[in-house]
Amino acid sequence: MQTCGSTTGRRSPEPGPEYSRQRHRPPDSTDSPPWRCGSGGGPDIGGSLQRGLTGNLRGANHIGLKHSTDILRRIELGWHQPRIVNRLLLPLSWLYCALAVLVRLSWRIGLRRPERVGVPVLVVGNLTVGGTGKTPLVIALAAHFRSSGCRPGIVSRGYGGRTSAVPHGVTGSDTSSAVGDEALLLQRHSGVPVAVCADRVAAARHLVDNDGCNLIISDDGLQHHRLHRDLDIVVVDTMRGFGNGWCLPAGPLREPKSVLRHADIKVFNGAGAVGKDREFGMIMEGAEAHSLRDRVRKLPLAGFAGDPVHAVAGIGNPERFFRHLEGAGLAVVRHAFPDHHTYTESDFGFAGDDSVILMTEKDAVKCDHLDIAGGVFCVPVSARISPGFFAAVQRHLDIRSAPRNPEP
Known part of the structure; x- marks a missing residue:
């Protein structure tokens, strides 16, 4: 099937309802080569700032620094109802925004080249920090492609877990503290292989080589440019939108809103229908x-x-x-x-x-x-997406993912 890409030169398991998974125990950090994860990929600065803010909130709570916690919470509340503290942070946001633009531009003009993994890659991401409904959409996409005869696999950073220096195939016996809550949820409900690693290229290659996947879905991978993608799907939360419209740390944006116009497909969580080309509504049902x-x-x-x-x-x-x-x-x-x-x-x-x-x-x-x-x-909950969405995804992948021999 063309959409799933060519797997010439690779031995893939026979199709079936279950996927064989080879579980890899993450090595201790002392055994992990430091160059394996995140090298050469450019910083995911949005994710780093988000993790830093969340970590500071937890750390302040843990050691009882009430005033620090209050300030950080005020900053986050100001992402949607601007406060004085957010305005004071605007110079940092301008610097952050400029850096985010330069990072994306360096990949677009070819100063750095993304790495292919021999199969099509579909990215589901968002421009703001926090949840927008990506996980149910990723599960819906995995179910669609699986029912179409593809062998999709999902890569995730495993945020909230112990990020390993080598890819780890998530299994039912894993815990959220080890692989992250979202990765564990994806493994339980998608029915397809899931791999976690800070290095998404390594995670994708693990799924191709070990699980015979011929399509990769990158969860929350919009800002990770090192992994070549054939399709971008950006999810927007209609309830919160883009907040105050400012980039981190004064606002919730990982990248400027202008990035949205480069998205192949946009999905608006909370909208029944959108009615525009390449834009679709999504409702959570449960x-x-x-x-x-x-x-x-x-x-x-x-x-x-x-x-x-x-x-x-x-x-x-x-x-x-x-x-x-x-x-x-x-x-x-x-x-x-x-x-x-x-x-x-x-x-x-x-x-x-x-x-x-x-x-x-x-x-x-x-x-x-x-x-x-x-x-x-x-x-x-499950995602109900307005009609035509899966056909549009299929169409984009058919156009952009012409069969090619995988890289050696």
Whole structure:
């Protein structure tokens, strides 16, 4: 199939519903060659600043630096409702923006050349820090291509886990602390191989060589230019948009908004339909709650209407989850945590034996081992994308990914 690219010269496993995965145990950091990850790829400065801010928030909380935490939270709140502190940071944002433009330009004009992995690469990313709905879209894309006869694989940085210096094939026995919450969620629900590594080129080659993948989906890879891509899909959160429109650290943008016009396809999370060429709407659907203690127990969300429920969300945009529950008729008590938050039992001190707690699947993968009082449920969601999206993706890949012999 042309869209999946040529696999000439490679031995691929026979097609089937299950993929064989060779699990690679990440070596200790002392055994990891320092040049293996991220070398020559140019800085993912947006991701670095986001991780730095999140890390500072957690570190300040951990050692009790309340004032530092308050300042950082004010900065983040100002991303959507500008405050004085954000305006004071504008000179840093201008410098950051200039650097982001130069990094992207160096790849566009050929000063640095991206590396191919012998199969088409599809990138799903966003311009802002935090969640926009990329994970459900990646799962939907993997399901589509798998049903079309392709053998897709997903590469992820594994944020929130222990980033390895060599690619690691995610398995069901991994934990979120090892591979990251999003990578674990992708592995459980996509049905395709998932590899994590800071070096996405190495992760992609691992999937091609070890799992016979003939299409790579790069999760949150828009700012990682070293891996050649055949298609860019940019996801925009219609609820929060681009915030105050400023780049980090004064605003939430990883790159200037002008980058959006170079995207091959745009997906607007929260919009039913867009009606423009190469632009599509996406709605999250989920009407059931699954018990964390009894995996086969599933209840309709409407069954929780009446008494208040505790809603827990440690994602990029917790308010979207809270509103989803309210849209199902639930009375919600909000408990918002930072994105990629590592939960402990003390986080659920509000719960009693009669409490009902609803959380996202991304939170659930980090809580299924905790002893939490009350009834604890996760709410799975899936992406419903406006008609024509998958045909547009297929069309772009057909045009840009003409069969080629893989690199030796």
